[in-house]
Amino acid sequence: MALPFFLILLLLCTPASSEPINIAAAANFMAPLKTIATDFEAQSGHKTRVSFGSSGKLYAQITHGAPFDVFLSADQKAPISLEAQGLAVKSSRFTYALGQLALWSTHASYRDKLREVLIVGDYQTLAIANPKLAPYGEAALQTLASLGISKDRIPRVVQGESITQTFQFIHSGNASLGFIALSQAVSFKASARGALWIIPHEHYSPIQQDAVLLNRGQPNPAAWAFLAYLKSQPARAVIESFGYQLPAVAR
Amino acid sequence: MFFSEADIHTLLLSIKLATVVTLILLILGTPIAWWLSQTRSRFKGVVSSIVALPLVLPPTVLGFYLLLAMGPHGLLGQLTQWLGLGTLPFTFEGLVVASVFYSMPFVVQPIQNAIEGLGQRPVEVAASLGASPLDTFFTVVLPLAKPGFITAGILGFAHTIGEFGVILMIGGNIPEETRVISIQIYDHVESMNYAEAHKLAATMVVFSFAVLLTLYTLTRQTHNKTQIHAP
Missing domain, CATH: 3.40.190.10 (Periplasmic binding protein-like II)
Structure with a gap:
């Protein structure tokens, strides 16, 4: 009462x-x-x-x-x-x-070679935000294109409906790696957990x-x-x- | 053509998912419903509650825990990896497993109600005439409780077609694998393709209405029939 x-x-x-x-x-x-x-x-x-x-x-x-x-x-x-x-x-x-784009994985073994792992395609699942809805998803596609990674060299792509869901897919270990916002990595201290690669600016439009x-x-x-x-x-x-x-x- | 090719894929995928899930649930749900209708065990309440849980829980809770459980660090995920099957999230099989949980009450409860509605008498009579429990089930219970099974099948199918929240959380939106019709509608709306969204959404409304109409017509007919045949 x-x-x-x-x-x-x-x-x-x-x-x-x-x-x-x-x-x-x-x-x-x-x-x-x-x-x-x-x-x-x-x-x-x-x-x-x-x-x-x-x-x-x-x-x-x-x-x-x-x-x-x-x-x-x-x-x-x-x-x-x-x-x-x-x-x-x-x-x-x-x-x-x-905004700055980052590639993140919880696998510590990818540390310092995340770029190579992405290019070679030696992983299971890549998570990106839905490019139709999220600018970070669009930037992720631009990065893949800029690195010369064609669709058939990506084992499997899953889409989060926002950058937060994409983060969650990687965090739970269900995606081996994925593109997130650097701000998420900073607030979660993601570089200390697994591997983080801050994507250089030449790979995507600002x-x-x-x-x-x-x-x-x-x-x-x-x-x-x-x-x-x-x-x-x-x-x-x-x-x-x-x-x-x-x-x-x-x- | 009225629908785009991508839309047709999502439609077919939803139908495939619902068909597989309904078949699994009828096979899996029938013994559970039978046990629940016959048992006097003190675990009846516990099992009933677990079966009914998806009715109460928000899909986000179910989706979140399934994502963790089926992921590489989860119990279910470690089992599937040990079996050499990989992990289930973002796969069609993963959606099947999730939907079986999610639609379980819609299949188990109608069957259970139908069997309970028969009362103990047919079972006892069959037993006194020397029928084994298995015989009793297939020759007495199954034919008598048929309307319950039809209701269960239709509800299980329709509910799986309409599933959204759980799939949004564990599907990963992969074309021809996990992008079902509800996800496609959500995508259309979010990306402001309202015309496309309308086509699929209206189809869903018509479909759902047709399913429910069939269901209610069927149950009324069987109701009338049993009344006529009742002594």
């Missing part, structure tokens, strides 16, 4: 001004965003609510009226398309991070991850404040510490 009363009390105590910011974010950005959101809340007093998913899924939800204020995509395509459809605030879009203010967030000053914070030096330091590269400072 005490709990409902306590909850009502809690509701009454919350200041009316702090309407929470609903953030839709790409799955690869989960770890840094948790830190950034916590820091932002402590600093500004605003509340955030974050939903994670593949960019494709979040995009579809937004176009169908999902109540998000801010969208942190894993690509540029979805935010640009939202802008074009008039679902996002004009000129609010900016690149908040440059994964520019764009943020955009959605129409629902326009009247909410907290949403503007959050996007400003995402561009700030402390936030950039966090983003970089998770294995992203940073775009040149937009002025």
Whole structure:
């Protein structure tokens, strides 16, 4: 009986001004965003609510009226398309991070020769994120092509529906190796477990991850404040510490 | 053609999966249902609960544990590797194993209900006339409980066709191996091919309605028949 009363009390105590910011974010950005959101809340007093998913899924939800204020995509395509459809605030879009691709395996015997293992095809299963839905999956395909690895030299490909599921396939040992976001490897300390190869940039086109203010967030000053914070030096330091590269400072 | 070639593959794969799973479940589920209907063992509750578990558990729980269990470090995975079969996730066989677990209650419960509905009398009469338990089952129980078996088969098949969550977690989305119709619809929706998604989704609606209609028509007919023949 005490709990409902306590909850009502809690509701009454919350200041009316702090309407929470609903953030839709790409799955690869989960770890840094948790830190950034916590820091932002402590600093500004605003509340955030974050939903994670593949960019494709979040995009579809937004176009169908999902109540998000801010969208942190894993690509540029979805935010640009939202802008074009008039679902996002004009000129609010900016690149908040440059994603980096990594190849990971839990097999310690692959250490220092992951590239060779991939090229020779001496493994059982390769996991990638679904290239139709996830930019990291598309980058994985580009890398395979750039390394000159044709389809018949890959023993078996499995697709995760997002970069998180791809990670899980490798982590559970069901895939021998797979392409993940470097940020996942950093937050999981994956290089200490098995083998990790950070893919050199020449093998894939840059994964520019764009943020955009959605129409629902326009009247909410907290949403503007959050996007400003995402561009700030402390936030950039966090983003970089998770294995992203940073775009040149937009002025 | 109405469907793309890739879509047809997913349709055929779903039908193949459901057929294999239904056959396995009818063979595997019948002794379990028979035992559950006859036993007075204190383990009855435990076995019933295990069979019914997939009704309650979210597919993510089942999929997550199956992925771990069937993986190279899991118990099931070590068994299959020891047998020289490799590991089961991302294979058609893996989907079969997962679906057998997942659709089990839909097959076992109708059969069990049908056998229990007969009461003990036919079994006792057969026994008093000297029939062995096996004879009793095949010549008395099986024909009398036939509607239960038909229901079980249809429900098991339909439920496997409609399976999604577990396959999403252990399938790996491989064309012609684990990309079934529900996964294909999900892919179409996620990549915003709404027209393609509609075609397959509408097909599923029509199919499911037809299955249920057949089921209800059949059970009503058998119901009427037994009523007419009842003394």
